[in-house]
Amino acid sequence: MKVTIDGQEIDVEPGTTILQAARMIGGDLVPPAMCYYSKLKGSGGKCRCCLVEVSKGSEADPRPMPKLVASCVTGCMDGMEVNSSASPRVEEARKSVTEFLLINHPLDCPVCDQAGECDLQNLSFQHGKSQTRFIEEKRTFEPEDIGDKIQLHMNRCILCQRCVQLADQLCDGRVHGVMNRGDHAQISTYITNAIDNEFSGNMIDVCPVGALTDKTFRFKSRVWFNKPYNAHRNCDKCCGKTTVWMFGDEIQRVTARKDEYHEVEDFICNTCRFDKKDVKDWVIEGPRKFEKFSVINRNKYALNAPKVEIKTEDQILLGRKEDQKKISMVKVPLNNTNDNSKS
Amino acid sequence: MGTKILLDKINIPGIKTYEVYRANGGYASVEKALKTLTPDEVTEEVKTSGLRGRGGAGFPMGLKWSFIDKKSGKPRHLVCNADESEPGTFKDRYLMEYIPHLLIEGMITSSYALGANLSYIYIRGEYMWVYKILERAIKEAYAAGWLGKNILGTDFSLDLHVHCGAGAYICGEETALIESLEGKRGNPRIKPPFPAVSGLWTNPTVVNNVESISAVPWIVMNSGEEYAKIGVGRSTGTKLISASGHIKNPGVYEIELGLSVEEFMNSDEYLGGMMNDRPLKALVPGGSSVPILPANLIYKTAAGEDRLMTYESLSDGGFATGSMLGSGGFIVYNDTTCIVRNTWNFSRFYHHESCGQCTPCREGTGWLEKVLHRIEHGHGRMEDIDLLWDIQSKIEGNTICPLGDAASWPVAAAIRHFREEFEYHIRFPERIKNRDHFVNEPFEKVRNLV
Numbered sequence: 155m156k157v158t159i160d161g162q163e164i165d166v167e168p169g170t171t172i173l174q175a176a177r178m179i180g181g182d183l184v185p186p187a188m189c190y191y192s193k194l195k196g197s198g199g200k201c202r203c204c205l206v207e208v209s210k211g212s213e214a215d216p217r218p219m220p221k222l223v224a225s226c227v228t229g230c231m232d233g234m235e236v237n238s239s240a241s242p243r244v245e246e247a248r249k250s251v252t253e254f255l256l257i258n259h260p261l262d263c264p265v266c267d268q269a270g271e272c273d274l275q276n277l278s279f280q281h282g283k284s285q286t287r288f289i290e291e292k293r294t295f296e297p298e299d300i301g302d303k304i305q306l307h308m309n310r311c312i313l314c315q316r317c318v319q320l321a322d323q324l325c326d327g328r329v330h331g332v333m334n335r336g337d338h339a340q341i342s343t344y345i346t347n348a349i350d351n352e353f354s355g356n357m358i359d360v361c362p363v364g365a366l367t368d369k370t371f372r373f374k375s376r377v378w379f380n381k382p383y384n385a386h387r388n389c390d391k392c393c394g395k396t397t398v399w400m401f402g403d404e405i406q407r408v409t410a411r412k413d414e415y416h417e418v419e420d421f422i423c424n425t426c427r428f429d430k431k432d433v434k435d436w437v438i439e440g441p442r443k444f445e446k447f448s449v450i451n452r453n454k455y456a457l458n459a460p461k462v463e464i465k466t467e468d469q470i471l472l473g474r475k476e477d478q479k480k481i482s483m484v485k486v487p488l489n490n491t492n493d494n495s496k497s
Numbered sequence: 498m499g500t501k502i503l504l505d506k507i508n509i510p511g512i513k514t515y516e517v518y519r520a521n522g523g524y525a526s527v528e529k530a531l532k533t534l535t536p537d538e539v540t541e542e543v544k545t546s547g548l549r550g551r552g553g554a555g556f557p558m559g560l561k562w563s564f565i566d567k568k569s570g571k572p573r574h575l576v577c578n579a580d581e582s583e584p585g586t587f588k589d590r591y592l593m594e595y596i597p598h599l600l601i602e603g604m605i606t607s608s609y610a611l612g613a614n615l616s617y618i619y620i621r622g623e624y625m626w627v628y629k630i631l632e633r634a635i636k637e638a639y640a641a642g643w644l645g646k647n648i649l650g651t652d653f654s655l656d657l658h659v660h661c662g663a664g665a666y667i668c669g670e671e672t673a674l675i676e677s678l679e680g681k682r683g684n685p686r687i688k689p690p691f692p693a694v695s696g697l698w699t700n701p702t703v704v705n706n707v708e709s710i711s712a713v714p715w716i717v718m719n720s721g722e723e724y725a726k727i728g729v730g731r732s733t734g735t736k737l738i739s740a741s742g743h744i745k746n747p748g749v750y751e752i753e754l755g756l757s758v759e760e761f762m763n764s765d766e767y768l769g770g771m772m773n774d775r776p777l778k779a780l781v782p783g784g785s786s787v788p789i790l791p792a793n794l795i796y797k798t799a800a801g802e803d804r805l806m807t808y809e810s811l812s813d814g815g816f817a818t819g820s821m822l823g824s825g826g827f828i829v830y831n832d833t834t835c836i837v838r839n840t841w842n843f844s845r846f847y848h849h850e851s852c853g854q855c856t857p858c859r860e861g862t863g864w865l866e867k868v869l870h871r872i873e874h875g876h877g878r879m880e881d882i883d884l885l886w887d888i889q890s891k892i893e894g895n896t897i898c899p900l901g902d903a904a905s906w907p908v909a910a911a912i913r914h915f916r917e918e919f920e921y922h923i924r925f926p927e928r929i930k931n932r933d934h935f936v937n938e939p940f941e942k943v944r945n946l947v
Contacts, residue, residue: 202857
């Protein structure tokens with residue numbers, strides 16, 4: 155089937171979604187996705203970030219679709235023409251979704267552990283507005299302890315439900331889910347339950363924001379101060395292929411390896427993630443690169459500062475002149491000490 | 498007096514019981530369908546009738562039936578949507594409470610047409626007493642041999658269950674209803690696949706409203722052609738209207754589609770005019786989710802024609818001057834009504850009922866409600882009106898299910914037609930604190946911001 159996205163044509167297999175086709179082409183036309191996760195079955199369609207405009211349905215039915223469609227759950231048709239980043243309508247929709255996501259999300263990137271690798275941060279970087287129109291009080295939740303490995307910060311959750319789907323598909327006996335409705339909805343565990351499963355740590359990796367973070371890494375470092383390396387070990391539970399995040403010689407964090415769309419290549423077990431923090435546990439393969447434009451890369455690829463030439467002699471002479479001025483300065487008369495003595 | 502299809506037997510004493518219902522011609526359509534018609538012929542009759550879904554969307558019912566996947570070899574299901582939760586709508590409750598066997602008869606005939614051997618009535622949790630009435634009626638139908646194995650000695654078997662929901666508006670959306678029926682959280686599914694291909698337990702499923710299914714026995718008995726003769730144009734047959742608000746005779750009425758709004762409002766047979774003869778200010782013709790109409794657009798369309806109780810006339814061809822027939826929740830407001838308060842009230846409902854699955858609905862409905870709450874309580878800013886407009890326009894059309902549209906339309910229409918009232922609230926917050934304002938001052942004075 156032939157599909158054209160933003161003027162670029164590609165051949166795809168039947169059953170391919172628009173988002174998948176866009177990712178095959180790559181570049182700026184790839185719609186952002188907060189809830190879609192290619193490794194999780196049935197994900198997508200919820201966040202509405204990936205809305206695109208279908209200007210031609212197919213060769214058989216060329217009528218355009220009246221509404222914007224979620225590209226992650228809409229299948230390609232032969233001859234379909236899609237406008238993604240080239241469409242002002244799509245751009246407006248993405249801006250509005252970003253605004254909606256940010257109205258209740260605390261803008262606490264400076265203290266959030268996810269800062270630098272947060273999909274919402276990237277989304278707002280690309281589609282956000284400089285000012286909020288939301289003057290009401292943000293929705294907040296009581297802190298909740300969901301187990302010894304994962305920290306839940308519900309205020310930051312955007313209800314993408316990736317963690318729930320992951321637990322459904324990867325863990326034995328899911329003990330957490332979505333409670334309540336609307337913007338009162340929250341991720342929580344069933345009463346008296348804690349998340350304790352060998353693969354539960356992957357919930358941290360699939361969380362696009364800082365709602366689920368690693369308790370063993372929390373507040374230890376900012377990610378841009380870490381050096382990520384590909385590493386592996388023999389593991390009987392998972393593939394053992396990970397990224398270790400090092401600060402000097404210390405492994406501060408272990409995560410699964412993520413691709414350019416921040417999706418893990420293989421899920422890893424909790425033993426690899428939480429318990430193997432010694433360099434001897436791992437075979438370090440080499441530094442890991444981040445291909446995708448993201449906030450984390452901003453520091454790594456900053457513009458070079460202009461080189462400053464200091465002419466030593468001139469500076470010294472200038473300093474001497476300044477000193478001479480100070481020395482030769484007329485003394486400021488002191489206050490009348492007599493008056494003071496009188497008082 | 499118009500033709501009565503659904504409510505013609507409602508006043509017969511004891512019609513709730515099987516014996517009385519049967520003695521008055523009940524279950525005749527099942528006999529006729531099972532003994533003389535093939536399933537496809539029943540579907541064809543419904544198609545010919547032009548009956549449009551009475552739940553609110555108005556999609557042709559026969560066409561919906563024809564979409565069901567018969568080639569897959571999977572079991573098929575009919576699910577009756579009795580999750581009537583739209584504010585201002587209470588017609589299905591009336592039917593189920595007073596003549597429950599009519600729905601059961603419709604379910605059997607419709608299930609036969611669809612080839613469904615396991616059907617459900619999904620009823621909202623708040624209708625517990627109606628649930629018990631239906632349970633009893635189903636038990637009676639089983640005892641009389643209308644349900645169960647080999648009905649009337651034919652090959653057709655049907656099991657019918659009533660499922661009580663937990664009380665969520667979103668479960669009235671067909672895919673959320675199916676999720677809930679499967680025992681999951683009532684979240685709408687992404688379409689496609691549509692339920693006709695993959696519905697309940699991934700089997701082909703048709704979801705129809707109580708009123709739509711209750712009309713099937715009449716169509717089978719009298720032919721689709723006869724049904725199509727009632728009504729106007731593509732709006733055929735009769736429609737139940739649940740009328741409430743500032744009118745003399747609130748209640749459930751069965752009208753022939755095509756009746757003029759003016760006649761429905763003012764004739765003694767129907768609503769009998771305005772309560773206490775106060776001036777008419779606005780009207781919501783199809784339940785809280787449809788746009789509100791101002792007084793000047795209630796009886797006449799923008800083109801100057803009489804506004805009729807039809808899908809087409811009420812929607813005014815899709816222009817902003819129209820509304821929708823929707824579910825038939827006819828809410829009438831007199832001049833003492835505060836439109837801002839009313840809009841806030843609706844918005845509060847949609848905020849509470851949003852399932853929270855998709856971003857624009859989850860966050861947008863809450864934002865709308867908060868801004869409206871502020872305006873209503875005297876803390877509004879002039880830019881809030883444009884902000885409301887902007888928020889609602891960004892929810893509309895961008896959500897998984899129509900709840901987002903339902904939340905945005907009332908706000909859009911209220912601002913479009915009653916912007917002065919919003920401005921009045923913002924400019925004179927101290928007057929708004931005293932709710933007597935809208936009772937003591939004439940509406941025109943409010944509109945002119947005097």
